[in-house]
Amino acid sequence: MTLRWGIANPEQFIVVEQVLAELEIDMQPFQELAAQGLSERADINSATEEYPVTWAIATGDPVTRFVAANSMQNQLQGTLVLGVLFCLITLWWGFRKVEYGFDDYSLRDLAVSSPVIIAITGYVYLTVSVNLAIAIAILLVIGAGYWGTRSLSTAIFTTIPIVIVIIWLYAIIAAAGYGLNMVTVAIAAMSLGVGIDYVIHVVERYREERATGADVETSIKAIGGAAGLALFGSAVSDVTGFLIITRSAMGFFASFGLFCAAMIGLSLFASLVVTPAMLGAMSRTRSNETQQVEAVGA
Secondary structure, three states, rough: OOOOOOOOOOOHHHHHHHHHHHHOOOOOOOOOOOOOOOOOOOOOOHHHOOOOEOOOOOOOOOHHHHHHHHHHHHHHHHHHHHHHHHHHHHHHHHHHOOOOOOHHOOOOOOHEEEEHHHHHHHHHHOOOHHHHHHHHHHHHHHHHHHHHHHHHHHHHHHHHHHHHHHHHHHHHHHHHHOOOOOOOHHHHHHHHHHHHHHHHHHHHHHHHHHHOOHHHHHHHHHHHHHHHHHHHHHHHHHHHHHHHOOOOOOOOHHHHHHHHHHHHHHHHHHHHHHHHHHHHHHHHHHHHHHHHHHHHHO
């Protein structure tokens, strides 16, 4: 005997998930006709008059696509967090002071950085492998004393705006009612790679101004006058290109173009509004800490 159900909007995986949950409830009467759980495959020859049902699972193209997309979503979420951590490590190294030697190793910086080292190593240990976690731990322990807490704080402030963009993007996808599909599951991972470039340009421009002796306010203003114009022009051209894709008759391509345009727009906003605000707050906090130390010393 074969039973068939139809699913409306199978490209929306959140709908398929709800249908499968209801289908599991509807199929409970068949459990009384099976000698074991419906999802446990038994030999067809084991069927008897008392228990004629040997196996029952949901199948078909919508279900197959949902299972594949669900697996991809779990993998992308894991690699997304891992990508954020590796971006943080790379930026930590990139913002370090270039001139250092063996005698410059700082145990104080290592101690202050230890919570970050433990968090990164623990996550890699739980999600990837023990060997990679050990290798990263050794790298961070050696590098933390050289790279310093100042470069760590700069790396964190560079990464946070892109994490905020990812959260915004998922919120927009949910609010628009699109749910998860083969396109939206990849947008967040793409936003990490695309958006981090915007923020790096802003942070580097700010650091260049500060290196010349400019104060915090002047340095932040310089961001909009130089890097800001270039980033705005780049974002506008990219958004225009992706918006053209939204005119596609294929729904997947249309949603891909729409969310990519939203991603770039959010990345631009985060780089030109959120990042300067955070840099200003960070610099003022450091200035206050320096003044307090000088006051105590006096």
